[in-house]
Amino acid sequence: MSEPRSAPEREAILKAPGFCRYSTGHLAVVDWDADTGWSDPRVESWSDLAMDPATLGLHYGQAVFEGLKAFRAEDGSVHLFRPEDHGSRLARSAARLAMAEMPPALFVRACAELVSADEAWVPGGYGQSLYLRPLLIATEPDLGLRPARHYRCVILAYPADPCFGADFRPLSVTTATETVRAVRGGTGESKCAGNYAASLLTRTEAQAAGYDEVLWLDGHERSRIEELSTMNLFLVWRDGEKPRVTTPPCDGTIVRGLTRDSLLTLAEDRGIAAAEEHTTIDAVRDGLRSGRLAEVFACGTAGVVVPVGRIGIGGEDLTVGDGGEGPMTAALRSSLLDVQHRRTPDAHGWLRTVLRADENGGRRA
Incomplete structure:
Protein backbone atom coordinates (compact mmCIF):
# COMPACT_ATOMS: atom_id res chain seq x y z
CA MET A 1 0.00 0.00 0.00
CA PHE A 164 22.00 0.68 -11.76
CA GLY A 165 22.67 4.08 -10.20
CA ALA A 166 23.14 7.64 -11.39
CA ASP A 167 26.94 7.23 -11.42
CA PHE A 168 26.73 4.64 -14.22
CA ARG A 169 29.46 2.52 -12.73
CA PRO A 170 30.72 -0.27 -15.01
CA LEU A 171 28.93 -3.60 -14.72
CA SER A 172 30.53 -7.01 -14.53
CA VAL A 173 28.79 -9.76 -16.51
CA THR A 174 29.32 -13.46 -17.05
CA THR A 175 28.12 -15.72 -19.85
CA ALA A 176 25.42 -18.29 -19.22
CA THR A 177 26.76 -21.76 -19.98
CA GLU A 178 24.20 -24.21 -18.57
CA THR A 179 20.92 -22.42 -19.26
CA VAL A 180 19.27 -20.47 -22.08
CA ARG A 181 16.62 -17.77 -21.88
CA ALA A 182 14.99 -17.95 -25.30
CA VAL A 183 14.89 -19.81 -28.61
CA ARG A 184 13.51 -18.83 -32.00
CA GLY A 185 9.79 -19.38 -32.21
CA GLY A 186 9.38 -18.80 -28.47
CA THR A 187 8.53 -15.65 -26.55
CA GLY A 188 12.05 -14.21 -26.29
CA GLU A 189 11.27 -10.85 -27.85
CA SER A 190 8.05 -10.39 -25.86
CA LYS A 191 8.06 -8.52 -22.57
CA CYS A 192 6.14 -11.26 -20.80
CA ALA A 193 6.57 -12.21 -17.17
CA GLY A 194 7.84 -15.71 -17.95
CA ASN A 195 10.85 -14.41 -19.88
CA TYR A 196 12.12 -12.62 -16.82
CA ALA A 197 11.32 -15.50 -14.48
CA ALA A 198 13.44 -17.74 -16.73
CA SER A 199 16.47 -15.53 -16.10
CA LEU A 200 16.27 -15.37 -12.31
CA LEU A 201 18.07 -18.59 -11.32
CA THR A 202 21.12 -17.99 -13.52
CA ARG A 203 21.20 -14.29 -12.67
CA THR A 204 21.10 -15.07 -8.95
CA GLU A 205 23.95 -17.57 -9.35
CA ALA A 206 25.97 -14.99 -11.29
CA GLN A 207 25.46 -12.39 -8.58
CA ALA A 208 26.52 -14.89 -5.92
CA ALA A 209 29.73 -15.34 -7.92
CA GLY A 210 30.42 -11.59 -7.89
CA TYR A 211 28.85 -10.46 -11.17
CA ASP A 212 26.07 -7.97 -11.76
CA GLU A 213 24.40 -9.61 -14.73
CA VAL A 214 24.24 -12.54 -17.13
CA LEU A 215 25.15 -12.38 -20.81
CA TRP A 216 22.83 -14.81 -22.58
CA LEU A 217 23.91 -16.84 -25.60
CA ASP A 218 21.71 -18.16 -28.40
CA GLY A 219 19.64 -21.18 -27.42
CA HIS A 220 20.66 -23.40 -30.34
CA GLU A 221 24.44 -23.43 -30.68
CA ARG A 222 25.21 -21.39 -27.55
CA SER A 223 27.85 -19.52 -29.47
CA ARG A 224 26.38 -16.10 -30.32
CA ILE A 225 25.84 -13.32 -27.79
CA GLU A 226 22.30 -12.00 -27.39
CA GLU A 227 21.48 -9.70 -24.45
CA LEU A 228 21.57 -9.31 -20.68
CA SER A 229 18.60 -10.29 -18.52
CA THR A 230 17.13 -6.76 -18.59
CA MET A 231 19.18 -4.87 -21.18
CA ASN A 232 20.36 -5.01 -24.78
CA LEU A 233 24.10 -5.09 -25.52
CA PHE A 234 26.39 -2.98 -27.73
CA LEU A 235 30.01 -3.51 -28.78
CA VAL A 236 32.42 -0.77 -29.84
CA TRP A 237 35.16 -1.99 -32.19
CA ARG A 238 38.39 -0.32 -33.27
CA ASP A 239 38.30 -0.62 -37.06
CA GLY A 240 40.88 1.74 -38.49
CA GLU A 241 40.72 5.37 -37.41
CA LYS A 242 37.02 5.44 -36.57
CA PRO A 243 35.22 3.17 -34.10
CA ARG A 244 32.33 0.97 -35.22
CA VAL A 245 29.32 0.08 -33.08
CA THR A 246 27.42 -3.22 -33.34
CA THR A 247 24.53 -4.88 -31.52
CA PRO A 248 22.96 -8.34 -31.94
CA PRO A 249 20.01 -8.35 -34.36
CA CYS A 250 16.44 -8.88 -33.23
CA ASP A 251 15.72 -12.34 -34.63
CA GLY A 252 12.91 -13.24 -32.24
CA THR A 253 15.03 -14.14 -29.21
CA ILE A 254 15.86 -10.72 -27.76
CA VAL A 255 13.65 -7.82 -26.74
CA ARG A 256 13.32 -5.09 -29.36
CA GLY A 257 14.64 -2.42 -27.05
CA LEU A 258 13.50 1.12 -27.75
CA THR A 259 16.62 2.51 -26.08
CA ARG A 260 18.59 0.21 -28.38
CA ASP A 261 16.72 1.53 -31.40
CA SER A 262 17.19 5.13 -30.27
CA LEU A 263 20.95 4.64 -29.89
CA LEU A 264 21.28 3.18 -33.39
CA THR A 265 19.50 6.26 -34.72
CA LEU A 266 21.55 8.70 -32.64
CA ALA A 267 24.79 7.01 -33.69
CA GLU A 268 23.79 7.51 -37.33
CA ASP A 269 22.99 11.17 -36.58
CA ARG A 270 26.54 11.59 -35.24
CA GLY A 271 28.11 9.92 -38.27
CA ILE A 272 29.10 6.82 -36.31
CA ALA A 273 29.08 3.50 -38.17
CA ALA A 274 26.49 1.35 -36.39
CA ALA A 275 24.96 -1.95 -37.43
CA GLU A 276 23.13 -5.07 -36.26
CA GLU A 277 25.49 -8.04 -36.45
CA HIS A 278 25.65 -11.55 -35.09
CA THR A 279 28.78 -11.88 -32.94
CA THR A 280 30.12 -15.04 -31.36
CA ILE A 281 31.34 -15.17 -27.80
CA ASP A 282 34.69 -16.35 -29.23
CA ALA A 283 34.92 -13.12 -31.24
CA VAL A 284 34.20 -11.14 -28.09
CA ARG A 285 36.95 -13.01 -26.23
CA ASP A 286 39.45 -12.49 -29.06
CA GLY A 287 38.51 -8.83 -29.38
CA LEU A 288 39.03 -8.18 -25.68
CA ARG A 289 42.39 -9.98 -25.68
CA SER A 290 43.65 -8.06 -28.71
CA GLY A 291 42.17 -4.72 -27.74
CA ARG A 292 40.15 -4.50 -30.94
CA LEU A 293 36.97 -4.62 -28.86
CA ALA A 294 37.36 -1.29 -27.11
CA GLU A 295 34.06 -0.83 -25.27
CA VAL A 296 30.99 -2.82 -24.29
CA PHE A 297 27.83 -1.25 -22.93
CA ALA A 298 24.31 -2.27 -22.04
CA CYS A 299 21.17 -0.21 -22.53
CA GLY A 300 17.53 -0.20 -21.56
CA THR A 301 14.76 2.11 -20.40
CA ALA A 302 15.46 1.49 -16.71
CA GLY A 303 19.26 1.53 -16.81
CA VAL A 304 19.76 4.02 -19.70
CA VAL A 305 23.31 3.34 -20.99
CA VAL A 306 25.74 1.53 -18.69
CA PRO A 307 29.35 0.50 -19.43
CA VAL A 308 30.45 -3.11 -19.02
CA GLY A 309 33.91 -3.26 -17.46
CA ARG A 310 34.42 -7.00 -16.97
CA ILE A 311 33.17 -10.12 -18.76
CA GLY A 312 33.49 -13.69 -17.53
CA ILE A 313 33.90 -16.15 -20.42
CA GLY A 314 34.56 -19.84 -19.83
CA GLY A 315 36.16 -19.33 -16.44
CA GLU A 316 38.33 -16.44 -17.65
CA ASP A 317 37.75 -12.86 -16.48
CA LEU A 318 38.47 -10.30 -19.18
CA THR A 319 38.65 -6.54 -18.65
CA VAL A 320 36.99 -4.31 -21.21
CA GLY A 321 39.42 -1.52 -22.12
CA ASP A 322 40.76 -0.12 -18.88
CA GLY A 323 37.71 -1.35 -16.95
CA GLY A 324 36.08 2.08 -16.91
CA GLU A 325 33.66 3.90 -19.14
CA GLY A 326 34.73 4.53 -22.71
CA PRO A 327 34.15 7.72 -24.71
CA MET A 328 31.60 6.19 -27.10
CA THR A 329 29.47 4.91 -24.23
CA ALA A 330 29.48 8.31 -22.54
CA ALA A 331 28.79 10.19 -25.77
CA LEU A 332 25.80 8.07 -26.80
CA ARG A 333 24.29 8.24 -23.31
CA SER A 334 24.61 12.03 -23.32
CA SER A 335 23.02 12.20 -26.77
CA LEU A 336 20.06 10.16 -25.53
CA LEU A 337 19.56 12.08 -22.28
CA ASP A 338 19.91 15.42 -24.03
CA VAL A 339 16.98 14.53 -26.30
CA GLN A 340 14.92 13.14 -23.41
CA HIS A 341 15.40 16.33 -21.36
CA ARG A 342 14.97 18.57 -24.44
Whole structure:
Protein backbone atom coordinates (compact mmCIF):
# COMPACT_ATOMS: atom_id res chain seq x y z
CA MET A 1 0.00 0.00 0.00
CA SER A 2 1.35 3.44 -0.93
CA GLU A 3 0.48 6.13 1.60
CA PRO A 4 -0.09 9.78 0.55
CA ARG A 5 2.98 11.95 1.16
CA SER A 6 3.26 15.59 2.11
CA ALA A 7 4.96 18.12 -0.18
CA PRO A 8 8.10 18.24 2.00
CA GLU A 9 8.30 14.43 2.01
CA ARG A 10 7.95 14.37 -1.75
CA GLU A 11 10.65 17.01 -2.23
CA ALA A 12 13.06 15.00 -0.07
CA ILE A 13 12.34 11.84 -2.07
CA LEU A 14 12.85 13.59 -5.42
CA LYS A 15 16.39 14.60 -4.49
CA ALA A 16 17.50 10.95 -4.42
CA PRO A 17 14.59 8.68 -5.39
CA GLY A 18 16.60 5.56 -6.18
CA PHE A 19 14.89 3.19 -8.59
CA CYS A 20 11.19 2.44 -7.98
CA ARG A 21 11.44 2.77 -4.22
CA TYR A 22 8.58 5.24 -3.83
CA SER A 23 5.26 5.05 -5.64
CA THR A 24 3.39 8.24 -6.45
CA GLY A 25 0.31 6.72 -4.85
CA HIS A 26 -1.75 6.59 -8.05
CA LEU A 27 -2.56 4.03 -10.73
CA ALA A 28 -3.99 4.37 -14.20
CA VAL A 29 -6.42 1.51 -14.89
CA VAL A 30 -7.90 0.28 -18.16
CA ASP A 31 -10.09 -2.83 -18.41
CA TRP A 32 -10.97 -5.10 -21.34
CA ASP A 33 -14.00 -7.36 -21.59
CA ALA A 34 -14.74 -9.70 -24.49
CA ASP A 35 -18.27 -8.28 -24.81
CA THR A 36 -17.63 -4.55 -24.33
CA GLY A 37 -14.00 -4.04 -25.35
CA TRP A 38 -11.69 -1.50 -23.73
CA SER A 39 -12.83 0.91 -21.04
CA ASP A 40 -11.73 4.52 -20.78
CA PRO A 41 -8.64 5.07 -18.62
CA ARG A 42 -9.17 6.14 -15.04
CA VAL A 43 -6.66 7.39 -12.48
CA GLU A 44 -7.18 5.92 -9.04
CA SER A 45 -5.49 5.88 -5.66
CA TRP A 46 -3.03 3.04 -5.24
CA SER A 47 -4.77 -0.15 -4.14
CA ASP A 48 -4.15 -3.87 -4.07
CA LEU A 49 -5.24 -6.09 -6.94
CA ALA A 50 -7.96 -8.44 -5.71
CA MET A 51 -7.80 -11.72 -7.63
CA ASP A 52 -9.58 -15.04 -7.43
CA PRO A 53 -7.10 -17.90 -6.76
CA ALA A 54 -8.25 -19.42 -10.07
CA THR A 55 -7.33 -16.32 -12.11
CA LEU A 56 -6.06 -17.39 -15.53
CA GLY A 57 -3.16 -14.95 -15.51
CA LEU A 58 -1.73 -16.55 -12.39
CA HIS A 59 -1.97 -20.12 -13.68
CA TYR A 60 -1.08 -19.81 -17.35
CA GLY A 61 1.12 -16.74 -17.45
CA GLN A 62 -0.96 -14.33 -19.50
CA ALA A 63 0.93 -11.29 -18.20
CA VAL A 64 2.92 -8.75 -20.20
CA PHE A 65 4.40 -5.42 -19.21
CA GLU A 66 6.24 -2.32 -20.39
CA GLY A 67 8.61 0.25 -18.94
CA LEU A 68 8.71 3.84 -20.14
CA LYS A 69 9.62 7.24 -18.77
CA ALA A 70 8.45 10.82 -18.48
CA PHE A 71 11.16 13.50 -18.30
CA ARG A 72 11.20 17.09 -17.10
CA ALA A 73 12.97 19.60 -19.32
CA GLU A 74 14.95 22.58 -18.02
CA ASP A 75 11.96 24.88 -18.67
CA GLY A 76 9.77 22.73 -16.42
CA SER A 77 7.80 21.04 -19.20
CA VAL A 78 7.16 17.30 -18.97
CA HIS A 79 7.35 14.82 -21.84
CA LEU A 80 6.85 11.08 -22.34
CA PHE A 81 9.61 9.40 -24.36
CA ARG A 82 8.40 7.30 -27.30
CA PRO A 83 5.07 6.30 -25.68
CA GLU A 84 3.46 5.28 -28.98
CA ASP A 85 6.31 2.83 -29.62
CA HIS A 86 5.98 1.41 -26.12
CA GLY A 87 2.25 1.00 -26.69
CA SER A 88 2.88 -0.82 -29.96
CA ARG A 89 5.38 -3.13 -28.27
CA LEU A 90 2.92 -3.93 -25.46
CA ALA A 91 0.33 -4.83 -28.11
CA ARG A 92 2.83 -7.14 -29.87
CA SER A 93 3.69 -8.84 -26.59
CA ALA A 94 0.00 -9.30 -25.83
CA ALA A 95 -0.67 -10.74 -29.30
CA ARG A 96 2.05 -13.37 -28.80
CA LEU A 97 0.26 -14.56 -25.64
CA ALA A 98 -3.21 -14.45 -27.26
CA MET A 99 -4.21 -11.51 -25.06
CA ALA A 100 -6.33 -8.48 -25.90
CA GLU A 101 -4.22 -5.86 -27.69
CA MET A 102 -4.60 -2.37 -26.29
CA PRO A 103 -4.63 0.26 -29.08
CA PRO A 104 -1.44 2.35 -28.79
CA ALA A 105 -3.47 5.58 -28.76
CA LEU A 106 -5.39 4.36 -25.70
CA PHE A 107 -2.13 3.30 -24.05
CA VAL A 108 -0.64 6.77 -24.61
CA ARG A 109 -3.77 8.43 -23.28
CA ALA A 110 -3.67 6.35 -20.08
CA CYS A 111 0.03 7.10 -19.53
CA ALA A 112 -0.46 10.82 -20.18
CA GLU A 113 -3.38 11.04 -17.75
CA LEU A 114 -1.34 9.39 -15.01
CA VAL A 115 1.67 11.65 -15.62
CA SER A 116 -0.62 14.69 -15.60
CA ALA A 117 -2.06 13.62 -12.25
CA ASP A 118 1.42 12.97 -10.86
CA GLU A 119 3.25 15.92 -12.46
CA ALA A 120 4.61 17.04 -9.08
CA TRP A 121 6.39 13.67 -8.82
CA VAL A 122 8.45 14.15 -12.00
CA PRO A 123 12.01 14.92 -10.82
CA GLY A 124 14.12 17.50 -12.60
CA GLY A 125 17.62 16.06 -12.32
CA TYR A 126 19.57 15.09 -15.42
CA GLY A 127 18.97 11.38 -15.98
CA GLN A 128 16.07 11.28 -13.52
CA SER A 129 12.54 10.49 -14.65
CA LEU A 130 9.08 9.37 -13.69
CA TYR A 131 9.24 5.67 -14.49
CA LEU A 132 5.98 4.07 -15.62
CA ARG A 133 5.34 0.33 -15.38
CA PRO A 134 2.24 -0.77 -17.33
CA LEU A 135 1.15 -4.34 -16.51
CA LEU A 136 -1.49 -6.16 -18.56
CA ILE A 137 -2.77 -9.35 -16.97
CA ALA A 138 -5.62 -11.81 -17.46
CA THR A 139 -8.12 -11.40 -14.62
CA GLU A 140 -10.81 -13.96 -15.43
CA PRO A 141 -11.13 -16.88 -12.96
CA ASP A 142 -11.15 -20.19 -14.82
CA LEU A 143 -8.83 -23.19 -14.89
CA GLY A 144 -9.41 -24.08 -18.53
CA LEU A 145 -6.35 -23.58 -20.74
CA ARG A 146 -7.60 -20.83 -23.04
CA PRO A 147 -7.25 -17.08 -23.59
CA ALA A 148 -9.07 -15.05 -20.95
CA ARG A 149 -12.18 -12.99 -21.60
CA HIS A 150 -11.20 -10.26 -19.13
CA TYR A 151 -7.94 -8.31 -18.81
CA ARG A 152 -6.81 -5.38 -16.72
CA CYS A 153 -4.00 -2.96 -17.45
CA VAL A 154 -2.61 -1.11 -14.44
CA ILE A 155 0.06 1.56 -14.85
CA LEU A 156 2.30 2.30 -11.86
CA ALA A 157 4.48 5.42 -11.50
CA TYR A 158 7.71 5.97 -9.58
CA PRO A 159 10.20 8.86 -9.49
CA ALA A 160 13.48 7.23 -10.45
CA ASP A 161 17.19 7.40 -10.90
CA PRO A 162 18.66 4.93 -13.43
CA CYS A 163 18.25 1.40 -12.03
CA PHE A 164 22.00 0.68 -11.76
CA GLY A 165 22.67 4.08 -10.20
CA ALA A 166 23.14 7.64 -11.39
CA ASP A 167 26.94 7.23 -11.42
CA PHE A 168 26.73 4.64 -14.22
CA ARG A 169 29.46 2.52 -12.73
CA PRO A 170 30.72 -0.27 -15.01
CA LEU A 171 28.93 -3.60 -14.72
CA SER A 172 30.53 -7.01 -14.53
CA VAL A 173 28.79 -9.76 -16.51
CA THR A 174 29.32 -13.46 -17.05
CA THR A 175 28.12 -15.72 -19.85
CA ALA A 176 25.42 -18.29 -19.22
CA THR A 177 26.76 -21.76 -19.98
CA GLU A 178 24.20 -24.21 -18.57
CA THR A 179 20.92 -22.42 -19.26
CA VAL A 180 19.27 -20.47 -22.08
CA ARG A 181 16.62 -17.77 -21.88
CA ALA A 182 14.99 -17.95 -25.30
CA VAL A 183 14.89 -19.81 -28.61
CA ARG A 184 13.51 -18.83 -32.00
CA GLY A 185 9.79 -19.38 -32.21
CA GLY A 186 9.38 -18.80 -28.47
CA THR A 187 8.53 -15.65 -26.55
CA GLY A 188 12.05 -14.21 -26.29
CA GLU A 189 11.27 -10.85 -27.85
CA SER A 190 8.05 -10.39 -25.86
CA LYS A 191 8.06 -8.52 -22.57
CA CYS A 192 6.14 -11.26 -20.80
CA ALA A 193 6.57 -12.21 -17.17
CA GLY A 194 7.84 -15.71 -17.95
CA ASN A 195 10.85 -14.41 -19.88
CA TYR A 196 12.12 -12.62 -16.82
CA ALA A 197 11.32 -15.50 -14.48
CA ALA A 198 13.44 -17.74 -16.73
CA SER A 199 16.47 -15.53 -16.10
CA LEU A 200 16.27 -15.37 -12.31
CA LEU A 201 18.07 -18.59 -11.32
CA THR A 202 21.12 -17.99 -13.52
CA ARG A 203 21.20 -14.29 -12.67
CA THR A 204 21.10 -15.07 -8.95
CA GLU A 205 23.95 -17.57 -9.35
CA ALA A 206 25.97 -14.99 -11.29
CA GLN A 207 25.46 -12.39 -8.58
CA ALA A 208 26.52 -14.89 -5.92
CA ALA A 209 29.73 -15.34 -7.92
CA GLY A 210 30.42 -11.59 -7.89
CA TYR A 211 28.85 -10.46 -11.17
CA ASP A 212 26.07 -7.97 -11.76
CA GLU A 213 24.40 -9.61 -14.73
CA VAL A 214 24.24 -12.54 -17.13
CA LEU A 215 25.15 -12.38 -20.81
CA TRP A 216 22.83 -14.81 -22.58
CA LEU A 217 23.91 -16.84 -25.60
CA ASP A 218 21.71 -18.16 -28.40
CA GLY A 219 19.64 -21.18 -27.42
CA HIS A 220 20.66 -23.40 -30.34
CA GLU A 221 24.44 -23.43 -30.68
CA ARG A 222 25.21 -21.39 -27.55
CA SER A 223 27.85 -19.52 -29.47
CA ARG A 224 26.38 -16.10 -30.32
CA ILE A 225 25.84 -13.32 -27.79
CA GLU A 226 22.30 -12.00 -27.39
CA GLU A 227 21.48 -9.70 -24.45
CA LEU A 228 21.57 -9.31 -20.68
CA SER A 229 18.60 -10.29 -18.52
CA THR A 230 17.13 -6.76 -18.59
CA MET A 231 19.18 -4.87 -21.18
CA ASN A 232 20.36 -5.01 -24.78
CA LEU A 233 24.10 -5.09 -25.52
CA PHE A 234 26.39 -2.98 -27.73
CA LEU A 235 30.01 -3.51 -28.78
CA VAL A 236 32.42 -0.77 -29.84
CA TRP A 237 35.16 -1.99 -32.19
CA ARG A 238 38.39 -0.32 -33.27
CA ASP A 239 38.30 -0.62 -37.06
CA GLY A 240 40.88 1.74 -38.49
CA GLU A 241 40.72 5.37 -37.41
CA LYS A 242 37.02 5.44 -36.57
CA PRO A 243 35.22 3.17 -34.10
CA ARG A 244 32.33 0.97 -35.22
CA VAL A 245 29.32 0.08 -33.08
CA THR A 246 27.42 -3.22 -33.34
CA THR A 247 24.53 -4.88 -31.52
CA PRO A 248 22.96 -8.34 -31.94
CA PRO A 249 20.01 -8.35 -34.36
CA CYS A 250 16.44 -8.88 -33.23
CA ASP A 251 15.72 -12.34 -34.63
CA GLY A 252 12.91 -13.24 -32.24
CA THR A 253 15.03 -14.14 -29.21
CA ILE A 254 15.86 -10.72 -27.76
CA VAL A 255 13.65 -7.82 -26.74
CA ARG A 256 13.32 -5.09 -29.36
CA GLY A 257 14.64 -2.42 -27.05
CA LEU A 258 13.50 1.12 -27.75
CA THR A 259 16.62 2.51 -26.08
CA ARG A 260 18.59 0.21 -28.38
CA ASP A 261 16.72 1.53 -31.40
CA SER A 262 17.19 5.13 -30.27
CA LEU A 263 20.95 4.64 -29.89
CA LEU A 264 21.28 3.18 -33.39
CA THR A 265 19.50 6.26 -34.72
CA LEU A 266 21.55 8.70 -32.64
CA ALA A 267 24.79 7.01 -33.69
CA GLU A 268 23.79 7.51 -37.33
CA ASP A 269 22.99 11.17 -36.58
CA ARG A 270 26.54 11.59 -35.24
CA GLY A 271 28.11 9.92 -38.27
CA ILE A 272 29.10 6.82 -36.31
CA ALA A 273 29.08 3.50 -38.17
CA ALA A 274 26.49 1.35 -36.39
CA ALA A 275 24.96 -1.95 -37.43
CA GLU A 276 23.13 -5.07 -36.26
CA GLU A 277 25.49 -8.04 -36.45
CA HIS A 278 25.65 -11.55 -35.09
CA THR A 279 28.78 -11.88 -32.94
CA THR A 280 30.12 -15.04 -31.36
CA ILE A 281 31.34 -15.17 -27.80
CA ASP A 282 34.69 -16.35 -29.23
CA ALA A 283 34.92 -13.12 -31.24
CA VAL A 284 34.20 -11.14 -28.09
CA ARG A 285 36.95 -13.01 -26.23
CA ASP A 286 39.45 -12.49 -29.06
CA GLY A 287 38.51 -8.83 -29.38
CA LEU A 288 39.03 -8.18 -25.68
CA ARG A 289 42.39 -9.98 -25.68
CA SER A 290 43.65 -8.06 -28.71
CA GLY A 291 42.17 -4.72 -27.74
CA ARG A 292 40.15 -4.50 -30.94
CA LEU A 293 36.97 -4.62 -28.86
CA ALA A 294 37.36 -1.29 -27.11
CA GLU A 295 34.06 -0.83 -25.27
CA VAL A 296 30.99 -2.82 -24.29
CA PHE A 297 27.83 -1.25 -22.93
CA ALA A 298 24.31 -2.27 -22.04
CA CYS A 299 21.17 -0.21 -22.53
CA GLY A 300 17.53 -0.20 -21.56
CA THR A 301 14.76 2.11 -20.40
CA ALA A 302 15.46 1.49 -16.71
CA GLY A 303 19.26 1.53 -16.81
CA VAL A 304 19.76 4.02 -19.70
CA VAL A 305 23.31 3.34 -20.99
CA VAL A 306 25.74 1.53 -18.69
CA PRO A 307 29.35 0.50 -19.43
CA VAL A 308 30.45 -3.11 -19.02
CA GLY A 309 33.91 -3.26 -17.46
CA ARG A 310 34.42 -7.00 -16.97
CA ILE A 311 33.17 -10.12 -18.76
CA GLY A 312 33.49 -13.69 -17.53
CA ILE A 313 33.90 -16.15 -20.42
CA GLY A 314 34.56 -19.84 -19.83
CA GLY A 315 36.16 -19.33 -16.44
CA GLU A 316 38.33 -16.44 -17.65
CA ASP A 317 37.75 -12.86 -16.48
CA LEU A 318 38.47 -10.30 -19.18
CA THR A 319 38.65 -6.54 -18.65
CA VAL A 320 36.99 -4.31 -21.21
CA GLY A 321 39.42 -1.52 -22.12
CA ASP A 322 40.76 -0.12 -18.88
CA GLY A 323 37.71 -1.35 -16.95
CA GLY A 324 36.08 2.08 -16.91
CA GLU A 325 33.66 3.90 -19.14
CA GLY A 326 34.73 4.53 -22.71
CA PRO A 327 34.15 7.72 -24.71
CA MET A 328 31.60 6.19 -27.10
CA THR A 329 29.47 4.91 -24.23
CA ALA A 330 29.48 8.31 -22.54
CA ALA A 331 28.79 10.19 -25.77
CA LEU A 332 25.80 8.07 -26.80
CA ARG A 333 24.29 8.24 -23.31
CA SER A 334 24.61 12.03 -23.32
CA SER A 335 23.02 12.20 -26.77
CA LEU A 336 20.06 10.16 -25.53
CA LEU A 337 19.56 12.08 -22.28
CA ASP A 338 19.91 15.42 -24.03
CA VAL A 339 16.98 14.53 -26.30
CA GLN A 340 14.92 13.14 -23.41
CA HIS A 341 15.40 16.33 -21.36
CA ARG A 342 14.97 18.57 -24.44
CA ARG A 343 18.49 19.96 -24.23
CA THR A 344 18.78 19.21 -27.95
CA PRO A 345 16.05 19.24 -30.62
CA ASP A 346 13.74 16.24 -30.88
CA ALA A 347 14.60 15.56 -34.51
CA HIS A 348 12.77 12.21 -34.62
CA GLY A 349 9.49 13.10 -32.90
CA TRP A 350 10.15 10.90 -29.89
CA LEU A 351 8.72 13.22 -27.21
CA ARG A 352 5.02 13.45 -26.37
CA THR A 353 4.34 16.62 -24.36
CA VAL A 354 2.20 16.19 -21.26
CA LEU A 355 2.86 19.55 -19.56
CA ARG A 356 4.01 22.71 -21.33
CA ALA A 357 5.98 25.50 -19.70
CA ASP A 358 4.81 29.12 -19.64
CA GLU A 359 5.25 32.21 -17.56
CA ASN A 360 2.62 31.00 -15.11
CA GLY A 361 4.65 27.94 -14.16
CA GLY A 362 3.19 25.40 -16.54
CA ARG A 363 -0.08 24.08 -17.90
CA ARG A 364 -1.19 20.67 -19.10
CA ALA A 365 -0.94 20.00 -22.81
